[in-house]
Amino acid sequence: xxxxxxxxxxxxxxxxxxxxxxxxxxxxxxxxxxxxxxxxxxxxxxxxxxxxxxxxxxxxxxxxxxxxxxxxxxxxxxxxxxxxxxxxxxxxxxxxxxxxxxxxxxxxxxxxx
Amino acid sequence: xxxxxxxxxxxxxxxxxxxxxxxxxxxxxxxxxxxxxxxxxxxxxxxxxxxxxxxxxxxxxxxxxxxxxxxxxxxxxxxxxxxxxxxxxxxxxxxxxxxxxxxxxxxxxxxxx
Numbered sequence: 001x002x003x004x005x006x007x008x009x010x011x012x013x014x015x016x017x018x019x020x021x022x023x024x025x026x027x028x029x030x031x032x033x034x035x036x037x038x039x040x041x042x043x044x045x046x047x048x049x050x051x052x053x054x055x056x057x058x059x060x061x062x063x064x065x066x067x068x069x070x071x072x073x074x075x076x077x078x079x080x081x082x083x084x085x086x087x088x089x090x091x092x093x094x095x096x097x098x099x100x101x102x103x104x105x106x107x108x109x110x111x112x113x
Numbered sequence: 114x115x116x117x118x119x120x121x122x123x124x125x126x127x128x129x130x131x132x133x134x135x136x137x138x139x140x141x142x143x144x145x146x147x148x149x150x151x152x153x154x155x156x157x158x159x160x161x162x163x164x165x166x167x168x169x170x171x172x173x174x175x176x177x178x179x180x181x182x183x184x185x186x187x188x189x190x191x192x193x194x195x196x197x198x199x200x201x202x203x204x205x206x207x208x209x210x211x212x213x214x215x216x217x218x219x220x221x222x223x224x225x226x
Contacts, residue, residue: 009153032211043203043217044156051212090155099144099163099210100171103155 002027002095006104014112019063019078021107023091026072032094033074034101035065039087047089050074061085086111115140119204119218126225132191134221136204144207145187146215147171147179149200156203162187194225 007022025031033050048059055067061084065076074091091104117138126132138145143164148156158171160179168179176198178190191198201222205215 004155006155034214036217041220043219044205044215045217046214049212049214094211097210099207099213099215100146100158100161101148101156101205101215103148103157105153105155 002031002093002102004091004093004102004104006089006091006107008107009105010108010110012110012112013081015083016080019076019081019085019109021076021089021091021109023065023074023076023104024072025074025091025093027093027095032097033065033067034092034094035059035063035074035076036090036092037087038090038106044090047076081109081111083111083113085109117204117206117216117218119202119221121221122219123222124224126194126223128194128196128225130194132194132223134189134191134202134204134223136187136189136218137185138204138206138216139185140206140208140216141184142206142208142216143184144209144213145181146205146207147177147187147189148203148205149173150203150220151200159189159202160187191223194223196225199223199225 035047036044058064092101120135146161147159162181204218207213207215
C-alpha cells in the first residue's frame with residue numbers, strides 16, 4: 001500500500017529563515033503529489049502539486065517543492081519564513097489515479113519573531 | 114463563487130446516538146470524500162463517492178455510512194456514536210482524478226460524550 005511520511009511533526013524557524021518540510025512517499029508508479037496547508041480552525045488549502053511537467057514546482061505564498069524520484073521525496077521549501085506561514089502542512093499522494101488522497105501525519109510550522 | 118460547506122461546525126452528542134454531518138458543494142464535482150483528522154494520523158479517508166448513487170468505503174469506514182442522492186450533497190452518518198469517533202471531520206470534492214485538486218470544507222468538530 002502506498003504511504004506518505006513527513007519527517008518531523010513540529011518544525012520551528014525564525015522569521016526570515018529557510019523553511020524545509022520533508023515528505024517521502026512510497027510508490028511503485030509515478031505518483032500524483034500534493035502539499036496542503038491548514039490554518040487554525042480552517043479547512044485545507046492547496047499549496048502546490050506535482051504534475052510531471054517539471055521537477056521543481058512553484059506554489060502559492062512563495063513555497064516550492066522539488067520532486068526527486070531517486071529519493072522518493074517531495075520536500076517543501078520557502079527561502080524566507082513569514083509569521084503568517086505558521087500553520088499545519090500536509091503532504092499527500094493520490095494513488096493509482098483514483099482521486100483519493102493519502103496524507104502524511106502533518107507538520108506544524110512555528111515561526112518565531 | 115463555488116464553495117463547499119459543512120454543517121454544523123461544532124457538535125456535541127452522546128454515545129449511542131445517531132448523528133448526521135452535512136456536506137454541500139456548488140462546484141458541480143462528481144467526486145466527494147469524507148476524511149477524519151486526528152492528532153498523529155493526519156487525515157484518513159472514511160467514505161467516498163464518484164457520482165450519484167455511488168458510494169465506497171475508505172480506510173476507516175466502520176461505524177459510518179454515506180448516501181449520494183444528488184451531485185451536491187454527501188451526508189455522513191454515524192450510526193451509533195462512540196467516543197472513538199470524537200474527531201474533526203472534513204468533506205472534500207474534486208473534478209476528477211490524477212492531478213485534480215481537492216477542495217475542502219471548513220470542517221466539523223464532533224465530540225462524543
